[in-house]
Amino acid sequence: MGVYIAKELQQRSCFFKAIARNPEKLEQNGIKANEMLKAKLTDPDSIKECCKGIDIVISTVGITKQKDGLTYMDVDYQANMNLLKEAKKSGVKKFIYISVLNGEKLRNLKICDAKELFVEQLKQSGMNYCIVRPNGFFSDMSEFFKMAKKGRIYLFGKGKFKANPIHGEDLASFCVDAIDKPDTEVEIGGPETLTQNEIASIAFEVLGNKPKITHIPDWIRIAILKLVRSLTGSKVYGPVEFFMTVMAMDMLAPEYGKHNLKEYFTKLNSANA
Template identity: 40%
Template sequence: MKKVLVAGATGYLGKYVVQTLKQQGYWVRALVRNQKKLSQTGKFGEPAVAHFVDDVFVGEITRPETLKGALEGIDWVFSSVGITRQKDGLSFWEVDYQANKNLLALAQQASIEKFVFVSVFQGEALAHKLAVAQAREAFVKELKQSGIAYSIVRPSGYYSDMSEFMTMAAQGRVFMVGNGSGVINPIHGADLAEVCVRAFQEDVPEVDAGGQEMFSYQRIGEMAFDVLDSKPRFLNIPVWATKVLIALIKPFNKQQADLFRFFVTAANNTEIAPKYGKHSLRQYFLDFALQKDSQESGVGSQ
């Protein structure tokens, strides 16, 4: 039985990876900052996974001194660690690059057999435009030169990110960059977790992965309104205006400005990755709306 350390085990993808690994018979150690989150259902429907975990190691990947012993007895390492919605003031270089590099250094010392890392779709092309892609691709380069067997998983987009359309629709209006003609095939966390676990099992250095369905961003917005049984109302923002907004945000929060630039870039391009999985975005939206209603009525699961 292989023993696997999951870094980012309380995140959207990380929880599904923990669940999938355990369901396939692996021994799982979760590397977390907050152990309580393992017992909680995530805001995007990701499951509580405390009962899937064989061992919990509490540490901060940005502080290598807290990771002593984290890889003891471990065969494989998985990391999806990176800045998404954190508000702790850390930069992409401190988290997406350096934190993962800290883990890689431990993996080299422990002679880990394989390291699977989640980067971004078309990351190499985006690295010269976006700090988040630049930082993650810099780590990818470190991983490739480490001497450890590796696999880089590159999702086209997450269902959790598409939840923003539901949030906007619930507020009465969906903001759309340009004319909403960009196309994407986002993937559900459970389907992407299957891809990640398969990456350990197969000798494939890099895997691009998307869901089975392709949508324009306009269609995703329309679907959100339809699920909520609301009249579609859109506010189309010219691309030039988003650039002005990014410039205004940047002096106060560089990370949020770059994440906004990342989504603006995606919304104006076709990003179709090889298709995996079986989940539908509409069903995800229905489940998301139901969970939101339950949480607001005080019935949310923990």
Template identity: 40%
Template sequence: MTVIKKVLVAGASGYLGRYAVNEFKGRGYFVRAMVRNPEKLKTAGPHGEPAVYDLIDEIVTGDVTSPESLNGVCKDIDIVFSALGLTSPHPQYTSYDVDYLGNKRILEQALAEKISRFIYVSVFNEDKMAEVLSIKAHELFVADLKKSGLSWAVIRPNGYFSDMGRFFSMAQSGHIFMVGEGKVKINPIHGADLAKVCVDAVDGESREIAVGGPDIYTFREVMELAFNACGKAPWITSLPLWLAEGGLMVTGLFNRNLADLLSFAVEALKFDHIAPAYGTRHLKEFFAELAAKKP
């Protein structure tokens, strides 16, 4: 008799989380999704990530900043997959509250239920950005996970196509302000390709898996691709790094949480982000899909 494994997907309403739901379901798992707002799952996300409501076996509503909402979230679960994180500024909560404390609360639930494996999504090049608060929060959790005694996998992606989508939106407006010369390189990955790596990580030893996509671009090339997809001539203005850092300091005076998240973006523009290549989907096609969708 085949035993159906049960997975909890935390962050199931996010860009990666939805593709993970899709991938786990496609491989025959029973999927429990933890989300704040189940309604969100009924429609596609802003970067083409699928509506997954009808695929999910069980939806639980939970907010990691409210510990009591997580009680029992891992009951009868075999695998926990968390792509849960703070990716836009919140007036009250920081990366520490969500990425660290929030995921730690899920880990506590997982430990109480004796699950068999915990897969967590952190970031690539974390050692080069160790002082950035959002990276610190991810890595505090990774340290706790490694010490927990559970079998684990830590996925370290460099950048998602959804993140590159920001350049597409700016290109649509006709102009992009670029920090630096745009020579830094990255091989970003599509959520569907990354989800395959995440689900493959269910099996095998506890390990860290660095992940990038199939094509390497400079940031300037990404922006040019975005302009081409919109049918607009590239208009890119380069701002010196010191100006962006100064801007961050000023932002920090009136919005600390926004400055903390932006500091990741500025820090990340200082070196290449080329991770081992996975997947088959290309950024040019992703931008073409966004262009076809948007008026």
């Protein structure tokens, strides 16, 4: 998500400083920040005075896929706390944080608990803030496309749960707009509300294949969750429990943006051709 934010700032000719573990990734995407700091937010010493001369902080910090042996508390909570401390010390005017839709209702999930702990600290910091709550990304929907390429998509229940995931470009535009808006907490989704069955059908349509969808009884999902939680540590089951939980509920937020899922799947198909 950080790449999309940087691209949006660059397109608007904003002065911005980027903090990244791998600056090369930004450069590979054609991004040239006015200032670049190679650092790990989990290491407070590496980001000392990183916010000096900065008015606005936009944090996309969070674990998407488990790596480096770090936990959600290490990254989604503590790394953001390290950044918040620097922001306060340097007199930053506003802190924009990208969290997750329904995070406050899903505190039983490791990822959501870590994010919400930080949200609580941000709200109590005395700093102007905006918490942005997207309901899911197009990149998450790529799992549907991967299954479709293998010939069959598996869904829990009847596939009738709805979502309107958002493209990273649309979310980046929204977050940069939030700099000048008074909102302190906003929910956001993409412009298209679809059932899981409809998402699956779009994936097969793009591939030019007849839809093959298997609906798995929800009790199996619950059993798998219990099994994974009992047999593995949080570093393994964290992503699994989040995915399997949100797949069994509606994830709806106000519609925003211009990108649609068929366009995204078409690009995935072209890239993998």
